[in-house]
Amino acid sequence: MSRPGRGVSARDWDESDVRVRPNKKGSRPRTKDRPAHEDAVQGRVITVDRGRYTVHLPQDAHGPAREVSAMRARELRRQPVVTGDLVGLVGDLSGAEGTLSRIVRIEDRETVLRRSADDSDAVERVVVANVDTLVIMVAAANPEPRTGFIDRALVAAYDAGIEPVLCITKTDLKDPAELLAHYRELELEVLTSASDSPVDTGSPDQDPALDPDLLTALRDRLDGHISALVGPSGVGKSTLINALTGAERATGHVNAVTGRGRHTSSSALALPLPSEDGSVREDTWVVDTPGIRSFGLGLVDPDRVIEAFDDLSPALADCPKGCTHAEGAVGCALDPWVADGHAGPAGPRRLESLRRLLAGRSDAPVTAPPRDGR
Numbered sequence: 617m618s619r620p621g622r623g624v625s626a627r628d629w630d631e632s633d634v635r636v637r638p639n640k641k642g643s644r645p646r647t648k649d650r651p652a653h654e655d656a657v658q659g660r661v662i663t664v665d666r667g668r669y670t671v672h673l674p675q676d677a678h679g680p681a682r683e684v685s686a687m688r689a690r691e692l693r694r695q696p697v698v699t700g701d702l703v704g705l706v707g708d709l710s711g712a713e714g715t716l717s718r719i720v721r722i723e724d725r726e727t728v729l730r731r732s733a734d735d736s737d738a739v740e741r742v743v744v745a746n747v748d749t750l751v752i753m754v755a756a757a758n759p760e761p762r763t764g765f766i767d768r769a770l771v772a773a774y775d776a777g778i779e780p781v782l783c784i785t786k787t788d789l790k791d792p793a794e795l796l797a798h799y800r801e802l803e804l805e806v807l808t809s810a811s812d813s814p815v816d817t818g819s820p821d822q823d824p825a826l827d828p829d830l831l832t833a834l835r836d837r838l839d840g841h842i843s844a845l846v847g848p849s850g851v852g853k854s855t856l857i858n859a860l861t862g863a864e865r866a867t868g869h870v871n872a873v874t875g876r877g878r879h880t881s882s883s884a885l886a887l888p889l890p891s892e893d894g895s896v897r898e899d900t901w902v903v904d905t906p907g908i909r910s911f912g913l914g915l916v917d918p919d920r921v922i923e924a925f926d927d928l929s930p931a932l933a934d935c936p937k938g939c940t941h942a943e944g945a946v947g948c949a950l951d952p953w954v955a956d957g958h959a960g961p962a963g964p965r966r967l968e969s970l971r972r973l974l975a976g977r978s979d980a981p982v983t984a985p986p987r988d989g990r
């Protein structure tokens with residue numbers, strides 16, 4: 617009996633071969649005896665759809681980089697597999713139409729971006745695994761940026777150990793200075809994007825051309841990283857992803873003929889960010905997260921929430937034990953910290969934002985006061 621050697625392709629060998637392999641030693645338990653699928657080929661899960669996984673395999677002896685369809689091996693059926701997971705595959709790895717391979721291993725995750733549906737929900741939903749960068753997208757205008765969304769995303773990134781980048785789109789519509797002032801005391805990396813030409817409303821099926829210099833700056837920042845993009849509806853996420861990747865993610869314009877346009881899938885999708893010459897780089901991916909409009913923080917410890925506000929968190933050392941840090945909490949050191957100017961001119965509003973998050977209340981716009989009657 618010989619183990620499949622290097623010359624045998626992984627697709628010729630799978631779990632079922634292992635089962636029928638004669639066992640010379642007789643009756644050792646099969647589970648212990650089963651090899652850990654050493655010959656499994658590693659790929660990256662790029663999307664999930666009802667128990668079927670699309671896995672990207674890099675170029676190898678079996679062919680060029682390709683996407684294969686896969687399901688989980690029976691022994692992994694209780695282990696969730698999410699977009700971004702690195703998995704070991706066996707079976708048919710050709711990627712040919714109608715073929716199905718099997719995920720036999722899930723590698724340890726470097727990072728896990730998770731969220732609860734809302735602040736009172738403690739059910740973990742893993743959005744994506746193994747991203748190192750979270751691109752928090754808001755528009756300078758249309759829709760109005762909300763600090764609540766940004767702050768929630770910052771907390772989620774901080775909690776997950778993922779580097780946040782604020783990306784302000786549509787700066788052709790409005791100067792983002794006011795929004796940026798709010799975050800001046802944070803060491804927050806900011807990138808912008810803008811439409812290069814006035815959006816031609818006469819051709820609703822066309823994405824607006826984005827400013828090439830800003831696009832280059834974004835591409836340079838994302839180069840060599842695996843980045844998840846999150847943003848409220850309408851900020852221009854699809855437009856940007858299309859411009860960066862050359863993909864054709866459906867954008868917000870509704871097709872005049874079919875009346876459809878928006879894709880409705882809610883699973884995250886990883887897209888390779890090709891280099892200038894169009895070649896795919898295995899180390900550079902952008903992950904579209906169409907289902908994520910905001911982050912419920914039900915899973916995040918309140919103290920972790922405050923730690924993400926690093927313009928305010930130094931004050932905590934002086935809070936009384938068990939301080940709720942809520943508005944009016946006796947002795948809360950956040951109030952004098954802000955009053956003394958340690959958090960800069962935006963301090964009072966930052967503290968408001970923090971307390972809103974801690975109280976589990978909803979987002980507020982950066983500028984305009986709440987509309988009357990609502």
Ligand SMILES: Nc1nc2c(ncn2[C@@H]2O[C@H](COP(=O)(O)OP(=O)(O)OP(=O)(O)O)[C@@H](O)[C@H]2O)c(=O)[nH]1
Pocket residue numbers: 785786787788789809810811815823824826847848849850851852853854855856866867868869878906
């Ligand atoms: N003025 C301006 N408009 C833009 C820009 N980027 C995108 N838009 C427009 O904003 C609208 C929304 O863009 P999308 O790319 O569909 O936004 P999205 O964030 O993907 O929205 P969802 O599909 O709802 O998630 C479209 O009408 C775009 O043409 C920009 O930089 N400037």
Ligand SMILES: [Zn+2]
Pocket residue numbers: 932935936939940941942945947948949950
């Ligand atoms: Zn306090």
